[in-house]
Amino acid sequence: MAIALVILAAGKGTRMNSDLPKVLHRLGAAPLIAHAMSSGQGLEPEEVIIVAGHGADQVRAAVGKINPDARVVLQEEQLGTAHAVLQALPELEGFEGRVIVLYGDTPFIRTETLENMIDSPADVVVLGFEAADPGRYGRLVAHGTALEKIVEFKDATDEEAEITLCNSGVICAEAATLRELLPVIDNDNAAEEFYLTDLVEIARANGMAAEVVTCHESETLGINSRKELAQAEAAFQARMRAEAIENGVTLTAPETVFFALDTYLGADCVVGPNVVFGPAVTVETGAEIMAFCHLEGCHISRGATVGPFARLRPGAELAEDVHVGNFVEIKNAILDEGVKVGHLTYIGDADIGEHTNIGAGTITCNYDGVMKHRTTIGKRAFIGSDTMLVAPVSVGNDAMTGSGSVITQDVPDEALALGRAKQVVKQGLATKLFEMLRAQKARKANS
Ligand code: UD1
Ligand code: CA
Numbered sequence: 268m269a270i271a272l273v274i275l276a277a278g279k280g281t282r283m284n285s286d287l288p289k290v291l292h293r294l295g296a297a298p299l300i301a302h303a304m305s306s307g308q309g310l311e312p313e314e315v316i317i318v319a320g321h322g323a324d325q326v327r328a329a330v331g332k333i334n335p336d337a338r339v340v341l342q343e344e345q346l347g348t349a350h351a352v353l354q355a356l357p358e359l360e361g362f363e364g365r366v367i368v369l370y371g372d373t374p375f376i377r378t379e380t381l382e383n384m385i386d387s388p389a390d391v392v393v394l395g396f397e398a399a400d401p402g403r404y405g406r407l408v409a410h411g412t413a414l415e416k417i418v419e420f421k422d423a424t425d426e427e428a429e430i431t432l433c434n435s436g437v438i439c440a441e442a443a444t445l446r447e448l449l450p451v452i453d454n455d456n457a458a459e460e461f462y463l464t465d466l467v468e469i470a471r472a473n474g475m476a477a478e479v480v481t482c483h484e485s486e487t488l489g490i491n492s493r494k495e496l497a498q499a500e501a502a503f504q505a506r507m508r509a510e511a512i513e514n515g516v517t518l519t520a521p522e523t524v525f526f527a528l529d530t531y532l533g534a535d536c537v538v539g540p541n542v543v544f545g546p547a548v549t550v551e552t553g554a555e556i557m558a559f560c561h562l563e564g565c566h567i568s569r570g571a572t573v574g575p576f577a578r579l580r581p582g583a584e585l586a587e588d589v590h591v592g593n594f595v596e597i598k599n600a601i602l603d604e605g606v607k608v609g610h611l612t613y614i615g616d617a618d619i620g621e622h623t624n625i626g627a628g629t630i631t632c633n634y635d636g637v638m639k640h641r642t643t644i645g646k647r648a649f650i651g652s653d654t655m656l657v658a659p660v661s662v663g664n665d666a667m668t669g670s671g672s673v674i675t676q677d678v679p680d681e682a683l684a685l686g687r688a689k690q691v692v693k694q695g696l697a698t699k700l701f702e703m704l705r706a707q708k709a710r711k712a713n714s
Contacts, residue, residue, distance in 0.1 A: 268364055268365055268385065269313050269362065269363065269364030269365070270310045270311070270312040270313060270364055270365055270366075270367060270385070271312055271313060271314035271315075271316065271359055271362055271364060271365070271366045271367070271442065272304075272307040272310070272312045272314065272315045272316065272366075272367050272369060273316045273318065273352055273355045273359075273366055273367070273368045273369070274300065274303050274304065274307070274315070274316070274317045274318065274368075274369045274370070274371050275318050275348060275351045275352070275368065275369070275370050275371060275436075276288070276289075276290040276300055276317055276318060276319050276320075276326060276370075276371030276372070277318050277319055277320025277321065277323075277342040277345050277351055278320065278321065278345060278372070279320075279321040279345070280321070280372070280491065282491045282492040283491075283492060283493060283496075284493070287322070287325070288319075288321050288322030288323075288325055288326050289321075289371075289372055289490070289491075290326060290371035290372055291322070291325060291326065291329055292490070292496055294374055294490075294496065294499055294500055294503055294528075295500070295503045295504070295507070295526060295527050295528040296526075296527035296528065296544070296545050296546045296563075297333075297527060297528035297529070297546060298329050298333070299371060299372055299374055299490060299496075300317065300326070300329065300330065300333070300371040301329075301333045301528055302374030302375070302528060303369045303370065303371050303372075303373060303374060303376070304317075304330075304333055304334060304337065305528060306369070306374075306375075306376045306377060306378050306381065307367060307369055307378075307381065308334070308378075309378030309381070309382075310367070310378065310381055310382065310385070312367075313362070313364070314338075314358070314359060314362060315334060315336065315337035315338070316337070316338050316339075316340060316355040316358050316359065317330050317337055317338070317339045317340070317371070318339075318340055318341075318342050318351045318352070318354050318355055319339050319340070319341060319342070320341065320342045320343065320344075320345050321345075323339065323341050326339060327339040338358055340354050340355055340357075340358055341354070342354045346454070346460060346461050347454060347458070347460030347461035347462055347463070348368075348436070348460075348461070348462060348463035348464070349449055349452040349461035349462055349463040349465065349466070350460075350461040351463075352366075352368055352445065352449060352463055353449050353450070353461075356442075356445060356446060356449065359442050362442050363442060363443070364441070364442060365385060365439055365440070365441060365442070366439065366440060366441070366442050366445055367381055367384070367385075367437070367438075367439045368436075368437065368438045368439070368463065369436075369437055370436050370437075370489060372489050372490045372491070373435070373436065373437075373487065373488065373489045373490070374488075374490070374499060374503070375485060375486045375487070375488055375499075375502070375503075376394070376435070376437060376482070376486050376487070377482070377486055380394065380480070380482045380486060381437070381439075383480050383482075384437070384439045384480045385439060387439075387478050387480055388476075389414075389475075389476040389477055389478035390440060390441065390444055390470055390475035390476050390477065391414070391438065391439075391440045391444065391466055391467055391470045391475065391476075391477040391478070392438070392439040392440070392477070392478050392479075392480055393407065393414055393417065393434060393435075393437070393438055393439075393467065393477065393478070393479050393480070394434075394435040394436075394437035394438070394439075394479075394480055394481070394482060394487070395407045395409070395432050395433060395434060395435060395479040395480070395481050395482075396432070396433055396435055396481055396482055396483065396484045396486070396487050397431055397432060397433075397481070397484065398431050398432075398433040398484060399484060401420075401428075401430070401431050401433050402420070403420040403421075404420060404433035404434060405417045405418065405419045405420065405433065405434035405436075405464050406418045406419075406420065406423055406427050406428065406430040406432070406433060406434070407430065407432040407433060407434055407479055408427065408430065409432060409479050412478050412479055412480070413476070413477070413478060414467055414477040414478055414479045415467075415468075415471070415477075416467050416468040416471070417434050417462075417464035417465075417467050417468075418430075418464075419456065419457070419458070419462060419464060421456070421457035421458055422456050422457050432479070432481075433487075434464060435482070435486075435487035436463075436487075436489070437487075438463060438466065440466065440470075444470065444475065445466075447473075448466060448469050448470060448473065449466070451469055452465045452466065452469065453465075485502070488502070503526075504525055504526060507526035507530065508521040508522070508524060508526070511524075511526070511532055511538075514532070514534060515534035515535055516532045516533075516534065516535075516536045516537075516538060517535075517536070517537045517538065518538050519537070519538070519539050519540055520539070520540035520541070523540045523541045523542075524538055524540070524541075524542050524543075524544075525542070525543045525544060526544050527544050527545055527546045527547070527548065527563075528546075529546060529547055529548075530544040530548050531548070531549040531550065532550045533550060533551045533552035533553070533554070533569075534552055535552050535553045536550050536551075536552065536553065536554050536555065536556070537554075537555040537556070538555075538556045539555075539556060539557045539558035539559075539560075539574070539575065540558045540559070541558055541559045542556050542558070542559070542560045542561075542562070542574075543560070543561045543562070544562055544563070545561070545562060545563025545564070546563055546564065547563065547564045547565075547581070548562045548563060548564070548565055548566075548567075548579075549565075549566045549567070550566075550567045551566075551567060551568050551569045551571075552569050553569050553570055554567045554568065554569060554570065554571045554572070554573070555571075555572045555573070556573045556574055557572065557573065557574035557575040557577075558574060558575040558576075559574065559575050559576045560573055560574040560575065560576065560577045560578070560579070561577075561578045561579075562578075562579040562583075563579070563580060563581060564580065564581030564582060564583070565579040565580070565581070565582070565583035565584065565585070565597075566583075566584050566585065567579075567585045567589075568585055568586050568587040568588075568589070569587050569588075570587050570588040571585045571586075571587065571588060571589045571590070571591070572589075572590050572591070573585070573591045574591070574592070574593065575593055576593045576594050577591050577592065577593065577594075577595050577596075577597075578595070578596045578597070579591070579596075579597050580596065580597065580598035580599070581598065581599065582598060582599030582600065583597040583598060583599070583600055583602075584600070584601045584602065585597075585602050585606075586601075586602060586603045586604040586605075586606070586621070587604050587605075588604055588605045589602045589603075589604070589605065589606045589607070589608075590606075590607045590608070590609065591608050592607075592608065592609035592610050593609075593610060593611070594610065594611045594612075595608050595609070595610065595611065595612045595613075595614070596612070596613045596614070596615075597613075597614045597615070598614070598615040598616070599615060599616050599617075600614045600615060600616065600617040600618070600619065600631075601617075601618050601619065602614075602619045603618075603619060603620050603621040603622075603623075603646070604621040604622070605621050605622040606619050606620075606621065606622065606623050606624075606625070607623075607624045607625065608625040608629075609625075609627065610627035610628070611627050611628045612625055612627065612628065612629045612630065613629075613630045613631060614629075614631050614642075615631050615633040615634075615639075616631065616633040616639050616640065616641045616642065616658065617631050617633070617641060617642040617643070617644065617656075617658075618641070618642075618643045618644065619644045620644060620645040620646035620647070620648065620664065621646050621647070622646060622647045623644055623645070623646060623647060623648040623649070623650070624648075624649050624650065625644075625650045626649075626650050626651045626652035626653070626654065626670065627652045627653070628652050628653040628654075629650050629652070629653065629654045629655075629656070630654075630655050630656070631656045631658055632655055632656060632657045632658060633658045639658075640658035640659040640660075641658055641659055642656045642658045642659070642660055642661070642662075643660075643661040643662070644656075644661070644662045645661075645662060645663045645664035645665070645666065645680065646664045646665070647664060647665050648662050648663070648664065648665060648666045648667065649666075649667045649668075650662065650667075650668050651667065651668050651669045651670035651671070651672060652670045652671070653670055653671045653672075654668045654669075654670070654671070654672045654673075654674060655672070655673040655674065656668075656674050657673060657674060657675045660674055660675065660676070660677060660678075661677045661678070662674070662677075662678040662684070663677075663678055663679045663680035663681065663682065664680045664681070665680060665681045666678045666679065666680060666681060666682050666683070666684070667682075667683045667684070668683075668684045668685075668686070669683065669684065669685040669686075669687060670687075671687045672684060672685055672686035672687050673686045673687070674686050
């Protein structure tokens with residue numbers, strides 16, 4: 268069955284106290300809206316429509332990076348959830364299938380839960396949950412799974428307010444049903460808003476069936492404040508840690524490891540304490556990330572070891588059995604199989620051939636103040652400690668550079684390059700210098 272996702276994200280999020288649109292605040296190193304998009308993506312939707320309002324340009328830019336096929340429509344005034352979905356309908360012209368409405372600020376709905384909704388034969392399916400504290404949620408008036416209506420808290424009678432089965436906001440209906448019934452919804456209610464929740468009663472009045480599918484309350488957590496964002500981050504991290512462990516990853520100190528929405532760790536990876544995964548990190552089976560590493564936008568192959576205290580930045584690509592040691596930073600660089608970069612080194616904009624050894628304190632001088640340049644190093648080369656590789660520059664296969672060299676010219680295969688001052692040795696001069704300096708110090712102390 269064809270699926271379209273409509274994600275509502277026009278609200279201001281006043282309680283965030285922020286200039287940033289609410290759905291762009293980060294959870295698991297990804298904008299909030301990426302989480303809703305990701306739960307929906309599991310259904311392989313044909314269409315993804317985001318309804319934006321406050322900060323629509325910023326939302327459009329962020330959405331484009333998450334899924335270039337998603338389309339953003341503008342809801343100029345936030346007149347209610349039904350009005351918001353109505354804005355998406357022109358984009359769904361000719362679409363025949365089910366539409367799932369999600370909220371951009373509700374990150375934890377599982378794909379399996381959405382699948383349960385799609386499996387329901389009812390014309391309108393609403394996702395409900397038993398609320399520990401029903402507060403201001405819409406109440407579901409239901410008889411078993413048959414849904415009679417949804418009553419917003421503001422409009423509820425005392426008796427209806429007692430109901431603990433609440434509306435998560437997620438709704439599923441045929442596109443044709445929405446086209447027919449959404450325009451009928453009015454704003455004759457306490458909030459003077461066009462309520463999407465009215466769809467249930469109107470559908471039933473038209474002889475259609477409505478049903479409630481339930482999920483655990485934790486899935487329906489919506490974010491309205493920084494406090495809730497922090498709580499959601501904690502919940503997200505707890506879930507990611509548990510999933511990693513479940514999938515066969517060893518976390519030595521799970522509560523100190525931080526994941527991003529798209530972190531991938533293969534089975535038998537070992538992750539030490541205090542490791543932070545930023546966006547877009549993939550670590551293959553059996554690799555080890557030691558304590559205090561910060562990784563983003565990188566790929567680590569089988570058998571590689573990283574850290575402790577290493578920083579891998581976007582475009583760092585480590586082949587099998589690469590070793591990156593302490594206080595090493597790598598950016599936009601490909602390290603082929605078996606490369607070793609053990610200590611205190613910056614490798615940026617570089618290609619390094621297999622089994623090359625990079626000595627301590629090596630720096631690729633990739634930036635001339637205006638442009639970035641590449642360094643290419645061949646296979647089995649040996650870069651002496653404290654080599655400055657002034658890019659653009661290349662070092663050949665089986666070549667060497669002497670420690671302390673500043674390499675500004677290409678080094679051919681099998682050559683040794685020395686780019687440093689020649690050493691001179693003056694016999695006995697150290698003793699004379701010490702005497703002179705001590706005498707100076709004594710004169711100063713007496714004056
Ligand atoms: C809504 C539901 C309520 C449910 C609750 C769950 C309605 C009428 N009420 O109430 O039954 O229990 O969610 O959290 O649907 N939005 C727009 N445009 C608008 C209005 C809202 O895009 O014009 C977006 C908001 O950005 C938000 C979502 O829709 O992401 C929900 O809106 P909100 O105002 O928070 O609805 P609630 O009052 O919480
Ligand atoms: Ca809300």
